[in-house]
Structures are given as C-alpha cells and as structure tokens.
Amino acid sequence: MKNAIFSKKRILLLGSGELGKELVIESKRLGLEVIAIDRYEKAPAMQVADHSCAIDMSNKNILKDVIKKLNPDFVVPEIEALSIEALKELEDEGFKIVPNARTVEITMNRDKIRDLASRDLKIKTAKFNYIFKFDDLEKKAIEIGFPLLLKPLMSSSGKGQSLVETKNDLHDAWNQAQANSRGKVKGVIIEEFINFDFEFTLLSVRKHSGENIFCLPIGHLQSNGDYQCSWQPLEMNESLIIEAKKITTRILNNLNGAGLYGVEFFVKGNEVIFSELSPRPHDTGMVTLVSQNISEFELHLRAFLNLPIPNINLIEPSATRVILSDKEYKNPIYEGLNEALEFEKTKVLIFGKPVSRKGRRMGVVLSSNKDVNLARENADKAASKIKVSSN
Known part of the structure; x- marks a missing residue:
C-alpha cells in the first residue's frame, strides 16, 4: 500500500533543460508524475514529462498561481531564473521546495553564496567585490588586480562572464554581464583570477x-x-x-x-x-x-x-x-x-x-x-x- 501511495507523488520541475530531462526519466522509472515548466515550448524535459507548460517563471504572481493550481508534492528548481519570492511564500504555505527556498535563494545569487562561504563560514575563496554602478568598477577592479573575472550576480552556465585583462576591457565586460544577467539583479561580481592547477x-x-x-x-x-x-x-x-x-x-x-x-x-x-x-x-x-x-x-x-x-x-x-x-x-x-x-x-x-x-x-x-x-x-x-x- 505504501508503494501505491508513493507512486502517486507529483513533481513540478522548474526549468526543463537537459539536466531536467534526465531527472524526469529517473522520476518516471519510479512511477512518479512529472510536470515540466520552462520559459519556452518543447524544452528537453517537456518531451518526456507527463505534462508541461511555458510561463514566465520570473513573474511572482504567475509562478505562484501555477504552482498552487497544480498542487505538486515537490517543487524542484532546475534553473536560477525564477521568482524566489514566490517560492518563499509557497514554502510558508506548506509547499515542499527542493532543497528549500533559502538554499535556492542563496545559491542563485553569487553575492549571497559568497557571503555565506567567505564571511559567515570563513571558507577560502578568491578575492571578490560587488559592483552595482559602472562608475565604481575601475576603482574596485584595481583593488582586486588584473587579470580578473567579471560575472553577473545571477546567471548560469558561464553566461555573461568575461576575463578582463586590463581596465580598457571593463566597459565591454560590464555590458556583456548586464546583457546576460538573469532576474532583476543588475550588479556584477569581480573576482581574483586564480591561476589554478x-x-x-x-x-x-x-x-x-x-x-x-x-x-x-x-x-x-x-x-x-x-x-x-x-x-x-x-x-x-x-x-x-x-x-x-x-x-x-x-x-x-x-x-x-x-x-x-x-x-x-x-x-x-x-x-x-x-x-x-x-x-x-x-x-x-x-x-x-x-x-x-x-x-x-x-x-x-x-x-x-x-x-x-x-x-x-x-x-x-x-x-x-x-x-x-x-x-x-x-x-x-x-x-x-x-x-x-x-x-x-x-x-x-x-x-x-x-x-x-x-x-x-x-x-x-x-x-x-x-x-x-x-x-x-x-x-x-x-x-x-x-x-x-x-x-
């Protein structure tokens, strides 16, 4: 009887890329029902899910309304470009966010995960700084030292990231980061370039x-x-x-x-x-x-x-x-x-x-x-x- 109840569990996947596709396949092997959501139709995970739809996941009201309507047992984010406010409110209402809304929020923003690691937990990271106005960029970049990496505060798969060799490259790198930033955060993070092994x-x-x-x-x-x-x-x-x-x-x-x-x-x-x-x-x-x-x-x-x-x-x-x-x-x-x-x-x-x-x-x-x-x-x-x- 427990197995029968378990097989009825419904998973709502937020983001339907190639990683989500493999997660759907594993879910179906366990007899789970899966709904795949993304910002565009026919995304990879949608092709193997039970149901799918395309919505603006960064819109708090749209995302919250869809999740409440579908009433999943688990909400599983697969991407960063979504409304964290919706997830936090839904978690307060009893919805299960995987792994939890706080973790999703911290890890989707480079400033939050760096602050947690470096400031709160005293873990070794590359030197870094946050910039929210271009006028502050050159001064902070000189403090970090060239070459350095410049990234959007929120992005995925390296989108908008630049290796900046000199101060003359800062303007183009800034524009690329802004163009590829996800969500409403338009700041950047600059960090020490580590010549790692x-x-x-x-x-x-x-x-x-x-x-x-x-x-x-x-x-x-x-x-x-x-x-x-x-x-x-x-x-x-x-x-x-x-x-x-x-x-x-x-x-x-x-x-x-x-x-x-x-x-x-x-x-x-x-x-x-x-x-x-x-x-x-x-x-x-x-x-x-x-x-x-x-x-x-x-x-x-x-x-x-x-x-x-x-x-x-x-x-x-x-x-x-x-x-x-x-x-x-x-x-x-x-x-x-x-x-x-x-x-x-x-x-x-x-x-x-x-x-x-x-x-x-x-x-x-x-x-x-x-x-x-x-x-x-x-x-x-x-x-x-x-x-x-x-x-």
Missing part, C-alpha cells in the same frame, strides 16, 4: 537525516565559464579530497536541505579553494550516467524523496564531451552519429533543443573505458564526428 566538482548528497555523502571527484575543463568535458575518477591527493569534503560539509550543514549538490573547487598547490555551488544535478555530473551505479539524477531523487541510498560505487572510469552548435538553426539535425557510435562503450545523448545558437550545448558524448584517459580520448573523438546543422 586544476578544478573539480564534488557531487555531494544531503540526506534527510543530516548525513552528507560524497561521490568520487569529477575533473572538468571549462571555456568562458561553461563546461566542455568532464571525467571520473580524477586522480588527486587524498588530503585535498578530505579538505573539500570538510568545506562542503560546513556549507551543507548550514543550508540543510535534502538533495544533491554540485560543489566546485579550484586546486592550487596544496590548497583547495571554494568556487561555486548548485543545489541540483550538475552539468559535469552527467558522466555519472555511465560511471556510477547510481547517477546524480537518481541520487537527487532518492535524497529529497527520503529513499535509501546504498554505497555509491564506480562502475568504470568514464568521460564526457559536449556537442556544441556553431550557429543558430531552427529544428536542427545531427550529422555523424554513425561514426560517433562506432567507438566502444560510447553513447550519444541529443538533448532535443528546438533551436541551436552559437556555442549552445546541444548534446553530450559519454564514454567508458578501463583507463580514464582512454575514455576521455574516445569521448573527444566521438564528439568531433557530430555536427549540428539544418535541413
């Missing part, structure tokens, strides 16, 4: 009991703030992993919401430096679809549904490489799938986005091998075979 993601699961459990570190490379490839496991000193787990535990104990978190770190020498945190499945964690016995998407579901999570084990070293579009196409097609799928233990996921843009992620290649370097090599080669084009 490498960066990694520590996928971390917070259970209802308060226990924090961790996946093996995932190595990744980014371009313009957006991930290009990832691999698991990542060879690194065990002492650095222990320190990253300690830092993550301090943050998750403060946020205290059940679910999966993607926590990013820089490593420079023997130092671990906190970078970013997302309270949901992470782009770089798509590798877990083939590398682990429980993927990041299933871990997220099990955590907020309060289902058992046994040991997380590595099945085989694995890697990903994104498939990018070189220009805008409506209803794009994909050439080279035959060649890409000739590589052993290699899969291709096409996200199904109805429109491509230059540099937009349209799919990903997943590859496994007994050696992680061979997995990376095959993922790269397979992805190079696939071209996004039009009819």
Whole structure:
C-alpha cells in the first residue's frame, strides 16, 4: 500500500533543460508524475514529462498561481531564473521546495553564496567585490588586480562572464554581464583570477537525516565559464579530497536541505579553494550516467524523496564531451552519429533543443573505458564526428 501511495507523488520541475530531462526519466522509472515548466515550448524535459507548460517563471504572481493550481508534492528548481519570492511564500504555505527556498535563494545569487562561504563560514575563496554602478568598477577592479573575472550576480552556465585583462576591457565586460544577467539583479561580481592547477566538482548528497555523502571527484575543463568535458575518477591527493569534503560539509550543514549538490573547487598547490555551488544535478555530473551505479539524477531523487541510498560505487572510469552548435538553426539535425557510435562503450545523448545558437550545448558524448584517459580520448573523438546543422 505504501508503494501505491508513493507512486502517486507529483513533481513540478522548474526549468526543463537537459539536466531536467534526465531527472524526469529517473522520476518516471519510479512511477512518479512529472510536470515540466520552462520559459519556452518543447524544452528537453517537456518531451518526456507527463505534462508541461511555458510561463514566465520570473513573474511572482504567475509562478505562484501555477504552482498552487497544480498542487505538486515537490517543487524542484532546475534553473536560477525564477521568482524566489514566490517560492518563499509557497514554502510558508506548506509547499515542499527542493532543497528549500533559502538554499535556492542563496545559491542563485553569487553575492549571497559568497557571503555565506567567505564571511559567515570563513571558507577560502578568491578575492571578490560587488559592483552595482559602472562608475565604481575601475576603482574596485584595481583593488582586486588584473587579470580578473567579471560575472553577473545571477546567471548560469558561464553566461555573461568575461576575463578582463586590463581596465580598457571593463566597459565591454560590464555590458556583456548586464546583457546576460538573469532576474532583476543588475550588479556584477569581480573576482581574483586564480591561476589554478586544476578544478573539480564534488557531487555531494544531503540526506534527510543530516548525513552528507560524497561521490568520487569529477575533473572538468571549462571555456568562458561553461563546461566542455568532464571525467571520473580524477586522480588527486587524498588530503585535498578530505579538505573539500570538510568545506562542503560546513556549507551543507548550514543550508540543510535534502538533495544533491554540485560543489566546485579550484586546486592550487596544496590548497583547495571554494568556487561555486548548485543545489541540483550538475552539468559535469552527467558522466555519472555511465560511471556510477547510481547517477546524480537518481541520487537527487532518492535524497529529497527520503529513499535509501546504498554505497555509491564506480562502475568504470568514464568521460564526457559536449556537442556544441556553431550557429543558430531552427529544428536542427545531427550529422555523424554513425561514426560517433562506432567507438566502444560510447553513447550519444541529443538533448532535443528546438533551436541551436552559437556555442549552445546541444548534446553530450559519454564514454567508458578501463583507463580514464582512454575514455576521455574516445569521448573527444566521438564528439568531433557530430555536427549540428539544418535541413
């Protein structure tokens, strides 16, 4: 009887991109009902959900009215561009926001998560400052020192981020950040450019009991703030992993919401430096679809549904490489799938986005091998075979 009741649970997904699509697929395997919402029709997760609709999620009244009408058991944000005021009010009314409205608010704004980590929890981060008027930018930039990174206070997947080499680059970087800012916040964050040795993601699961459990570190490379490839496991000193787990535990104990978190770190020498945190499945964690016995998407579901999570084990070293579009196409097609799928233990996921843009992620290649370097090599080669084009 308990299983029958459980199967009727309804999940409302806010944001219907490629990560949401995989979450919907895992939800359907558990017999859950899923409603996918995004700002545009035919988004990837909508294609596999039970129901879907397109609305302006940044509009408080619209978002609140839709959620109340649909009356889900769980509201699961997948993106940052939504009304946090609506979520906070709904949580006060008894709706379950995953992991909780406070965590969504803190992590969707770079100033709030940096203040929590650096000021409140005394965790090492890059030097940073917030700017809300262009007239203040040059002075604050000189205090940080060049080169530096300039980012919108609210954005995703590296959108609006610039590496600023000199003060002459500040104006263009400011304009790019404003153009790509999400939500109503128009400020920017400038931060020290750390010439790190490498960066990694520590996928971390917070259970209802308060226990924090961790996946093996995932190595990744980014371009313009957006991930290009990832691999698991990542060879690194065990002492650095222990320190990253300690830092993550301090943050998750403060946020205290059940679910999966993607926590990013820089490593420079023997130092671990906190970078970013997302309270949901992470782009770089798509590798877990083939590398682990429980993927990041299933871990997220099990955590907020309060289902058992046994040991997380590595099945085989694995890697990903994104498939990018070189220009805008409506209803794009994909050439080279035959060649890409000739590589052993290699899969291709096409996200199904109805429109491509230059540099937009349209799919990903997943590859496994007994050696992680061979997995990376095959993922790269397979992805190079696939071209996004039009009819």
